[in-house]
Amino acid sequence: MPDVDYGIxxxxxxxxxxxxxxxxxxRGPAHRMALSGARLASLDGxxxxxxxxxxxxxxxxxxxxxxxxxxxxxxxxxxxxxxxxLFFVLSGFLITGVLLDSCxxxxxxxxxxxxxxxxxxxxxxxxxxLALVVIPALAGSRLPALYSRLTENQxxxxxxxxxxxxxxxxxxxxxxxxxWSLAVEEQFYWFWPIIVYFTSRxxxxxxxxxxxxxEPILRIACLxxxxxxxxxxxxxxxxxxxxxxxxxxxxxxxxxTWFTARRYWVPVLIAIxxxxxxxIAFHKGFIPYExxxxxxxxxxxxxxxxxxxxxxxxxxxxxxxxxxxxxxLRWFGRxxxxxxxxxxxxxxxxEATIAPHVGLGRVVSTTICFLSVxxxxxxxxxxxxxxxxxxFLKLKRYFEYGGQERRHAAAAPEANAAPLxxxxxxxxxxxxxxxxxxxxxxxxxxxxxxFSSAALYVAALARSVTGEGTPIHIxxxxxxQCLEQFNHNPLITVHPTMARSTDSRRGFLGKVVVNVQxxxxxxxxxxxxxxxxxxxxxxxxxxxxxxxxxxxxxRVRGCKIVYTAHDPLPHKWMMPKELRWVERRALAxxxxxxxxxxxxxxxxKRTIVEQFxxxxxxxxxxxxxxxxxGAGTLxxxxxxxxxxxxxxxxxxxxxxxxxxxxxQQLYREEVPIRLTIAGAVLNRNEHKYWDRCxxxxxxxxxxxRLIDGFIPDEQLPELFASCHCFLLPYTEFFSDSxxxxxxxxxxRPVIGTRAGGLGALLEASNGGLVIxxxxxxAVVTALRKAILLSRQQLDQFGREGQAWILSxxxxxxxxxxxxxxxxxxxxxxxxxxxxxxIPYPGRATS
Numbered sequence: 001m002p003d004v005d006y007g008i009x010x011x012x013x014x015x016x017x018x019x020x021x022x023x024x025x026x027r028g029p030a031h032r033m034a035l036s037g038a039r040l041a042s043l044d045g046x047x048x049x050x051x052x053x054x055x056x057x058x059x060x061x062x063x064x065x066x067x068x069x070x071x072x073x074x075x076x077x078x079x080x081x082x083x084x085x086l087f088f089v090l091s092g093f094l095i096t097g098v099l100l101d102s103c104x105x106x107x108x109x110x111x112x113x114x115x116x117x118x119x120x121x122x123x124x125x126x127x128x129x130l131a132l133v134v135i136p137a138l139a140g141s142r143l144p145a146l147y148s149r150l151t152e153n154q155x156x157x158x159x160x161x162x163x164x165x166x167x168x169x170x171x172x173x174x175x176x177x178x179x180w181s182l183a184v185e186e187q188f189y190w191f192w193p194i195i196v197y198f199t200s201r202x203x204x205x206x207x208x209x210x211x212x213x214x215e216p217i218l219r220i221a222c223l224x225x226x227x228x229x230x231x232x233x234x235x236x237x238x239x240x241x242x243x244x245x246x247x248x249x250x251x252x253x254x255x256x257t258w259f260t261a262r263r264y265w266v267p268v269l270i271a272i273x274x275x276x277x278x279x280i281a282f283h284k285g286f287i288p289y290e291x292x293x294x295x296x297x298x299x300x301x302x303x304x305x306x307x308x309x310x311x312x313x314x315x316x317x318x319x320x321x322x323x324x325x326x327x328x329l330r331w332f333g334r335x336x337x338x339x340x341x342x343x344x345x346x347x348x349x350x351e352a353t354i355a356p357h358v359g360l361g362r363v364v365s366t367t368i369c370f371l372s373v374x375x376x377x378x379x380x381x382x383x384x385x386x387x388x389x390x391x392f393l394k395l396k397r398y399f400e401y402g403g404q405e406r407r408h409a410a411a412a413p414e415a416n417a418a419p420l421x422x423x424x425x426x427x428x429x430x431x432x433x434x435x436x437x438x439x440x441x442x443x444x445x446x447x448x449x450x451f452s453s454a455a456l457y458v459a460a461l462a463r464s465v466t467g468e469g470t471p472i473h474i475x476x477x478x479x480x481q482c483l484e485q486f487n488h489n490p491l492i493t494v495h496p497t498m499a500r501s502t503d504s505r506r507g508f509l510g511k512v513v514v515n516v517q518x519x520x521x522x523x524x525x526x527x528x529x530x531x532x533x534x535x536x537x538x539x540x541x542x543x544x545x546x547x548x549x550x551x552x553x554x555r556v557r558g559c560k561i562v563y564t565a566h567d568p569l570p571h572k573w574m575m576p577k578e579l580r581w582v583e584r585r586a587l588a589x590x591x592x593x594x595x596x597x598x599x600x601x602x603x604x605k606r607t608i609v610e611q612f613x614x615x616x617x618x619x620x621x622x623x624x625x626x627x628x629x630g631a632g633t634l635x636x637x638x639x640x641x642x643x644x645x646x647x648x649x650x651x652x653x654x655x656x657x658x659x660x661x662x663x664q665q666l667y668r669e670e671v672p673i674r675l676t677i678a679g680a681v682l683n684r685n686e687h688k689y690w691d692r693c694x695x696x697x698x699x700x701x702x703x704x705r706l707i708d709g710f711i712p713d714e715q716l717p718e719l720f721a722s723c724h725c726f727l728l729p730y731t732e733f734f735s736d737s738x739x740x741x742x743x744x745x746x747x748r749p750v751i752g753t754r755a756g757g758l759g760a761l762l763e764a765s766n767g768g769l770v771i772x773x774x775x776x777x778a779v780v781t782a783l784r785k786a787i788l789l790s791r792q793q794l795d796q797f798g799r800e801g802q803a804w805i806l807s808x809x810x811x812x813x814x815x816x817x818x819x820x821x822x823x824x825x826x827x828x829x830x831x832x833x834x835x836x837x838i839p840y841p842g843r844a845t846s
Contacts, residue, residue, distance in 0.1 A: 042313040045324030046090055047333030053083030055343050055377070059370040062362055070363070075286040082287065082302050084181055085242050089306040091185055092246025093314070099196040100254060102401045112193050114399040120337075122392045123384060124182065127341055128157055131176060146174045160186045164513055167231035178344045180234045187236045188243050191524050198527045203556035205251050205258070208244040210552050214545060215241035216300050217582050224576060227512075229290040237516045245303035249311040270308055273301035338381030338389065346380075347373050443472045443822060444530060444559075446550060447539040448522065450477040450500050451710060452649060452682075453738030454540045456627045457566070459485055464625075464815035466491035470822075475525055477518060481713070495529050497522040519546060523553055532558035535825055537818075538594075539564050545586035555593050560825045563594040566624075566736070568607040571653050572683070588612050595825050598818070600624040600736035601757030622817045623809040624736040624757075626745030634721045634747055636795050642673045642787050644751075645723035647711075648739040650681045652689040655729035655753070655774060660696045660704065662729075662779035667703035671787060675727070678707040678719060720746055724794055725786060728752035731774040736761065743767075744805045749797035751782050764808075767801020 057080040066074050102108055132154045136143065150173055156165040157173065163180040165172050173179070196204060215238065222232045232238045252259040280293045288294055312320045332339070350373055358365045443465075447458045458474070459482035465472055471491040476483070479499040486494045498521040501514040519542070530536060536554040538561065541547030554561050570587070573580045591597060591612050597619045599605050605619045637643055646659050656677065663675040681690050697704050711719060726743040733755035740758055743750050750768035752758045762768045771782040786794065 040314060041325040041330055042321040043090065043094070043310070043324075044333035045326060045329035046086065046310060046313055047336045048329035048331065049324065049333075050083040050086040050090070051332055051336035051339050052329075052374070053080040053086070054340065055374050056370060057081045057083065058344060058347055059373045060366055062366055064362070071285070073363075075281070079281070079287040081289045085299065085302045086306045086309075087181070088185070088239070088242040089246040089249075089303055090310055092188075092243035093250045093307070093310050094246075095189070095192065096196065096247035096250040097254075098401075099193055100201070100250065103197050105401055107399070108197060109193060111399040111401055113189070115396050116189055118392045118395055118399075120182070120186070123338060123341060123389055124179075126388065127176075128154070131345075132157070146171070150174050150176065163187075163234045163236060167227075167234045169228075169230060175345050175348055178340070184234075184236045184239055185243075188240070191520055192247075194524050195527055199556060201251060201255060203558075205248065205255075207552065207556055208248045208251070210549075212241040212244055212248070212300070212303070214549075216296055217545060217579075219295055219299075220579060221575060222512075223292060223295065224579075229292060229295045232295050233289060235512075235516075237520070239299070242299060242303045242306075245307035246310060249307040249314075253311060253314060266308065269304050273304045276301040277305075332378065335378065335381035335385055338384045339377045342380045342384075343373055343377035346377050441533040441535060443470065444475060444534060444536045445472055445539065446475045446526065446536055447480075448477065448500060448518070448542050448547075448550075449540045450480045453627065453742065454566075455481045457625065457738065458482070458539055460625050460627065460811055461814070461818065462486065462492055463489070464811035465818060467812070468815050468819060470819060473529065475522065475529065477522075495525050497525050519549070523549060526550060526553045527557065530554060530557050530559050533560075535560045535562060535822055537562040537564065537822075540566060541590065544570065544583035548586040548590050551590050551593055561594045562596045562598065562821060562825060563590060564598040564622075565591075565604060565608065566600065566738075568599060568604040569611070571651055571733075572686075594618075596620055596821050598622050598821065601760055603757050603760070604736075620817075620821055622814055622821075624738065624741050625809055625811045625814045626805045627738070627742045634717065636791050637722055637724060639724075640672055642725075642783075643723045644673060644675045644725055644727045644783070645720070645748075646675060646677045646679075646727050647719070647742075648679050649683075650677075650679045650690050650693075651683065651686050653730060653732045653755075655731050655779075656690075656693050657696060658729040658731075658774065658776055658779050659727050660693060661776045662783060663703050664696075664700045665776070665780055666783060666787075668700070671784075673783065673787060674703045674705070676705045676707065676719075676723060678711055680708065680710045717746075720748060723748065724791065725749045725751055725768065725798075727779075727783075728758060729771055729774060729779050730755035730758060733758065741805060741809070744798070744801035747795075747798040747802045749794050749801060751786055753778075762801075765801040765804035766797065767804065768797050 056077055060073075060077045060080075062070060062074050062077070099112065102111070105111065132151060136147075136151060149171070153162075153165055153173055156162040157176060157179060160183045162173060162176075163183040166177055166180045170177065195207070199207065219232050219238050222235075222238060223229070227235075252262075276297050277287060280291065280298055281287050283293075284291060287298060291298070309320070313324050315321075347369075350369060354372070355365070355369060358368055360368070445458060445462060447454065449455055449458075458476070462472060462474060463485070466489055469491075471493070473493045473495060474486055475495045475497065476486075477498070477500040478496040480486075480496075483494065483496065486492045498518045499514070500518040526536075530553075534557075536559045538550060538554075541550065541563075551561060551563075570583065573583055575583055591608060591614050595618075597608060597614065599608065599619060599621055600623055602621060605616070605621055608614050608619050609616050644659075644663065646654075646656060648654065650656060659675060659677075663673060666673050681687055697706070707719070720743075726739065726748055728737060728740060728750055730737065730753050733753075736757040737752070740750050740752060740761055744761075744765060744767045750758075750762060751771060752762060752768065753771045753774050754760075755774065759770055762770050769782050769785055771778050
């Protein structure tokens with residue numbers, strides 16, 4: 001069995017109009033895009049070249065040591081896996097063309113998904129039924145032992161998720177492992193029609209370019225965090241750029257002026273791509289599909305080259321199109337889908353039955369293998385087409401693409417011809433756009449955080465803003481802890497995305513899968529719901545640079561952006577030092593595209609102004625609001641010990657190690673003090689740190705109690721009532737502490753450092769004691785001061801802090817200041833019309 005399997009679906013709808021492809025006689029860069037009544041022969045030839053390349057990779061392999069000209073043979077054969085990337089690019093090109101040219105048709109989604117299902121699914125599920133139902137029923141125990149693995153893992157095949165299973169390693173699906181690329185394409189079809197439908201062509205081009213630039217960085221991050229090259233090769237989110245290079249080619253072909261403006265980049269990009277692939281081939285002897293160099297830059301280089309190749313073939317402007325139109329390539333291309341489906345199982349049968357009896361030398365035997373597998377799989381593909389597939393394709397007549405006016409203006413007409421002019425159509429389209437943008441702008445709160453103080457902040461902000469009479473929309477994960485509150489508020493419209501996982505007990509791959517699904521669904525929801533002129537208020541961006549994708553989405557859709565930078569700098573940079581500039585650049589870009597940045601204290605404002613060069617006027621200071629538990633003032637616990645609580649997500653910058661060592665030192669000196677640590681490790685990169693903390697605890701565990709895990713809201717009053725004060729020995733911290741706000745709002749004093757806005761908060765509120773520096777000795781000194789105070793004096797600190805934070809940082813005040821930011825952004829919108837003022841007290845004087 002070959003050590004790797006590739007596959008691809010048919011990327012051109014056989015014997016049906018090639019939607020969005022140029023008519024065969026079109027010439028010149030300014031041709032008109034139209035629905036063609038015939039298949040484009042050159043693209044059939046491209047498919048034929050791709051399928052021959054894939055079969056050659058599997059069946060032309062020379063085993064053992066090679067010398068002389070056979071090294072060239074092996075170099076070409078071992079690099080021919082790139083045929084699958086050619087399929088990806090061609091698929092992105094053709095599917096995007098179909099979508100662009102039909103996105104104003106009635107039944108756009110129904111027709112697209114129905115036609116794709118009729119083309120791909122009948123043969124796919126017929127093969128699965130044969131392999132997983134019929135053959136096991138007939139053969140029973142006579143099946144090879146390895147076959148059981150196929151039946152055990154069949155769930156992944158039926159649901160088109162086999163690429164995630166395959167990412168664990170080869171031979172997960174013996175004989176059908178090549179279906180991984182079918183899954184990649186099918187998952188692309190799930191969301192791409194939605195994005196194309198709701199995005200302008202220019203916005204679509206910008207988004208495609210941004211993702212193509214970000215994908216190599218994503219693959220570097222995947223390798224850094226432990227994924228194998230094999231896994232990165234098969235995961236959809238790491239291969240999107242190859243499909244999107246084809247989409248870029250489709251867009252440029254429909255907008256000739258865009259290509260003309262960028263034509264000087266084409267030879268530069270091609271030269272860089274060729275140089276990158278030549279460098280890999282020189283060092284490796286060929287282009288290996290799993291080498292780190294190929295994974296990081298090789299996939300991108302192939303995508304650029306294949307996109308240029310497909311563009312040249314589709315535009316019919318060079319001899320390349322004629323070369324790809326030869327009949328033999330076109331024949332293979334016409335039946336390439338079924339050829340792909342059949343050839344790996346046939347290769348296994350050949351190697352098991354015929355190959356041992358062919359003793360004609362490596363070269364002759366390998367050639368016979370290639371010719372045999374190609375001939376039989378092609379014959380079976382032809383029969384499959386005649387007997388089976390064509391029957392389903394006849395049903396496409398019920399899902400024809402219509403001839404309605406396209407969503408976007410038609411591309412330029414033939415070269416040297418008069419410009420296309422249709423005043424009635426243009427006026428009608430402009431009228432639709434004008435009417436759409438005349439609708440009142442809306443306010444969206446976007447948050448990717450489902451739990452903890454991040455979720456509480458959004459819930460409290462939403463409650464207070466709607467309390468001022470302003471309706472809002474919320475985009476949040478479906479597992480948001482306050483989702484029920486949102487649904488019961490008549491002024492809140494919820495747009496839930498897929499759930500986001502913060503469970504550190506999940507395996508890395510499991511978390512990646514869940515969070516990628518969340519990322520894609522969140523982007524899709526955002527694209528579908530927002531429109532030009534809306535205001536999007538972002539909270540808590542995802543790990544950089546992925547969090548920037550949401551900002552890009554809002555930017556492309558023409559929205560105004562407000563960003564609450566709860567953390568002006570990340571708590572912890574996620575990438576290694578040599579790649580940290582990627583995260584910093586992403587954060588700087590997010591600040592730059594935001595119309596207003598909200599921070600919670602002057603320290604945060606100074607950080608953004610000094611380190612990122614943003615203007616002081618752009619950064620607004622609105623304090624962190626308090627989170628009350630609804631239990632009133634908590635009673636003082638009756639205990640002979642000073643009960644200290646360290647609460648919240650466990651991260652290195654929160655200084656848990658300082659608290660542990662300080663408490664242990666005091667306890668050894670027979671000071672009556674105890675520490676409760678309550679929280680969970682939400683970031684896998686913090687596990688090593690927490691392991692060190694637990695090692696410290698095991699050395700002297702008597703004064704320390706651990707409550708490991710997320711604390712439900714209903715258990716918080718009991719937890720807080722059992723402590724006299726909160727201990728926050730933060731180290732590198734640039735934001736306000738949500739934990740400090742929770743403590744003060746519930747009448748508990750805080751002993752904390754001056755990190756971020758914590759020191760200013762304690763001094764302004766008189767709500768606790770300040771630790772002068774982030775060290776064990778300084779924490780010990782502050783705790784000694786607390787021990788010398790009576791319980792009533794500590795309680796007085798808590799009461800004063802509670803009174804101050806509820807008056808100076810109350811949510812009604814925060815809501816009014818936030819609404820002022822919203823109003824300033826909306827009233828400053830260029831060419832804004834019919835914008836209804838946002839009601840809030842004191843508007844006339846603001």
